[in-house]
Amino acid sequence: MSREWTSKLLTRFAIAGAILGSAVVAGQAQETIRVGAPLPxxxxxxxxxxxxxxxxxxxxETANAKGGIKANGKTYKVEIVYFDYASNTPRAVQGAERMITEDKVNFLFAPFGSGASKAASSVSERYGIPTIAATASSAEVYDQGYKFLFGTLTPNETVTEPIANIVTSKNKDVKKVAILARNDLFPLAVAQQMEKSLKAKGMEIVAFERYAIGTMDHSAAVTQMRAARPDWVYATGYVNDLILIRKQMNELGLRPKVITMVAGPAYREFAEATGPLGENISSVAWWHPAVRYKGKDVFGTTEAFNKAWDAKYKGEADYAEASAAAAGAILQLGIEKADSIDPKKVRDALASLDVETFYGKVKFGPSGQITSLEPPVFQLRGGKTVVVWPEAVKQGELEFFK
Amino acid sequence: MKRDWVILVCGAAAIGALGWSGDNYFIRLLTILCMYATLAQSWNFIGGFAGYPSFATAAFFGLGAYTSGVLQNQGLPILMCWGLAGLCAAVFAVLIGGAILHLRGHYFAIATLIIAEMLREIVNTTPNLTGGGMGLNLPILRISVDVQSRVFLLAMLVLAVVTTAAAILLQRSRLGFGLRCIQQNESAASILGVNAYQYKTAAFGMSAVFVGMAGAIYASWVNYIEPPDVFDILIAVKPLVMVLLGGIGTIFGPIIGAMVLLALEELVWRNFLTVHAAALGVIIILLVLFLPNGLFSLLKDLSAKRAKQ
Known part of the structure; x- marks a missing residue:
């Protein structure tokens, strides 16, 4: 009995010792850069x-494995502080403030998507904390004159112009376009931009339908679009919306010459869920594993990044994953350039950055949004993505439905 | 009644003093507390006193937020926008109340549930005025972070105090008495000469005015609103849980409930990275199961026991 008690006591001491020990270790490793990441x-x-x-x-992981970030004559380890905001934007805003004031993060990664990034950026702007948004492409996010917000996705027109060019130049029969957009910041903004790009090319918009977030049935919209007999269907939303739209288009017999969807087909899940129905769907992504850049960042070349990704997660990264990794790599370049972790100095270094990375050329415009990327256009074939633009990384030609 | 006023003044002073000295995140938490205290107190007017389970809180909140947002973008001064947001929510509540307050029990609950959905769709389909799904920017106040956080705490605190003062006055008034009659037996109340329809409409309007203003202050505070955030069903459900937790139909129950729920939420959120929603759900179920009359009743029981001894 008493022996059992003693052993219990000993275990407790051991645990207490371990906790104390780790606290001491943490105390020694003071040179840490903490980056806050509110995520859903x-x-x-x-x-x-x-x-x-x-x-x-x-x-x-990569930055730490390569010895950390060097600035100010010191070497810093990277630590990312996560916070779950449960897909609820006000929570994300609250989390951003908590990370800045309590967790004392040096820098911030914005939450997912344009809306939440915009909301959270008002907090980091007030505190003057450089914030990198990896998944916010709409120009509206950057239109508030904020100085501390940077985005790694180019404005929406860079994903609408190229595909409008390719389709119109390759097939003169495509004249009528139907657009179906999710009523949400990014999907709606990109659809409106597409409408502009198409009108500039003299195309006719025969339908422009909006669906609410969380819609589980698109048959009414699809039937209306079918009645307008479009040559081209352009649908926007996130991966689950687009899978459903593709399936319902097939069931209801909407068969245009071109189907373009943003931003789902870039994800593996889309090709897996749609199977043969995914064939020939075209899309645009801000980044694709087939691009080739010689980066000066921690990952180096695009090939090296693909290899590192495959080693850790198996398979290829999609644009959202690569953009998140790039957000980190870009922050690191900014810190190294500023040679300091002072938020103001890093902000200025980021704003003046002009450098090639595995992700592409990185240069931010006056609003803080990246302006130097060339988002590739690609098409699904046999469950794989085939890049059809730009010329430098082209893997095949755009094909049309018969 | 005198004791109620004393508690109110002391509580408000305590929160004000705490906020003045705390850091900005703590101030944010206090601001959220005052906001939810306002919402819970407002829900208590219709849900607690009159016994009509309303889910319209989110609708009034969103309506206030958007009214103030749109007006501020037209260049109106901020305080005027907050006031107009409250007025707009109250008028809306009276109009809609006229249409649905003859429904009772579950029927009333369901009718109020769709008001927020309806408003959300209206906002979504008028992008030129409200920004639609792209959300709405509000003018940012160019004052320092520390001042800003205190200004918004003060605004929400004043609103919570005013709402609670209204509850104290209501409890002793003819209207409050009539509402309690309606809650116990509406038919009997009508026979006794209580104009149930008018009384309920007044309570519904009261439950909207402060919520609309809270929405307006919230919108100015976060600078950017979008329909899924301000018409969130949780904005309607949380005040209800808070009132149940604190004690239905009491003056300080809603505030105690708001404090306890938000404190629990914050604690759980800090300690469970991924299972916080489940953990919080379990705690709420346990509290409601074992304290059906709310925490306020526990305090009352204790003081009653002590009095006996």
Whole structure:
């Protein structure tokens, strides 16, 4: 009895010792850069949150494995502080403030998507904490004159112009376009931009339908679009919306010459869920594993990044994952350039950055949004993505439905 | 009644003093507390006193937020926008109340549930005025972070105090008495000469005015609103849980409930990275199961026991 008690006591001491010990170790390793990352780890956006987390983790691991970040004559380890905001934007804003004031993070990664990034950036702007948004492409996010917000996705027109050019130049029979957009910041903004790009080319918009977030049945919209007999269907939304739309288009017999969907087909899940129905769907992504850049960042070349990704997660990264890793790599370049972790100096260094990375050329415009990327256009064939633009990384030609 | 006023003044002073000295995140938590205290107190007018389970809180909140947001973007001064948001929510509540307050029990609950959905769709389909699904920016106040956080705490605190003062006045008034009659037996109350329809409409309007203003202050505070955030069903459910937790139909029950629920939420959120929602759900179920009359009743029981001894 008493022996048991003694052993229990000993275990407790051991645990207490271990905790104390780790605290001492943590105390010694003071030179740490803490980056806050509010993410939707639960709730409807959880899959997107998981992608971002993979990108951040790979960056932190790679940066630490290569000896950390050097600035100010010191070497800093990277630590990412996560916070689950359960896909609820006000929570993300609250989390951002908590990370800045309590966890004392030096820098921040914005939450997922344009809306939440915009909301959270008002907090980091007030505190003057440089914030990098990996998944916010709409120009509206950056239109508030904020100085501390940077985005790694180019404005929406860079994903609408190229595909409008390719389709119109390759097939003169495509004249009538139907657009179906999710009523949400990014999907709606990109659809409106597409409408502009198409009108500029003299195309006719025969339908422009909006669907609410969380819509589970698109048959009414699809039937209306079918009545307008479009040559081209352009649908926007997130991966689950687009899978459903593709299936319902097939069931209801909407068969245009071109189907373009943003931003689902870039994800493996889309090709897996649609199977043969995914064939020939075209899309645009801000990044694709087939691009080739010689980066000066921690990952180096695009090939090296692909290899590192495959070693950790198996397979290829999609644009959202690569953009999250790039957000880290870019932050690191900014810190190294500033040679300081002072938020103001890092902010200025980021703003003046002009450098090639595994992700592409990185240069931010006056609003803080990246302006130097060339988002590739690609098409699904046999469950694989085939890049059809730009010329430098082209893997095949755009094909049309018969 | 005198004791109620004393508690109110002391409580408000305590929160004000705590906020003045705390850091910005703590101030944010206190601001959220005052906001939810306002919402819970407002729900208590219709749900507690009159016994009509309303889910319209989110609708009034969102309506206030958007009213103030749109008006501020037209260049109106901020305080005027907050006031107009409250007025707009109250008028809306009276109009809609006229249509649905003859429904009772579950029927009333369901009718109020769709009001927020309806408003959300209206906002979504008028992008030129409200920004639609792209959300709405509000002018950012160019004052320092520390001042800003205190200004918004003060605004929410004043609102919570005013709402609670209204509850104290209501409890002793003819209207409050009539509402309690309605809650116990509406038919009997009508026979006794209580104009149930008018009384319920007044309570519904009262439950909207402060919520609309809270929405307006919230919108100015976060600078950017979008329909899924301000018409969130949780904004309707949480005040209800808070009132149940604190003690239904009491003056300080809603505030105690708001404090306890938000403190639990914050604690659970800090300690469970991924299972927080489940953990919080279990705690709420346990509290409601074992304390059906709320925490306030526990305090009362204790003081009653002590009095006996």
């Amino acid at each position: 780890m639960t709730g409807p956006l959880a899959p997107e949150g998981a992608k971002q987390k993979k990108g951040y983790d790979l960056w932190a």
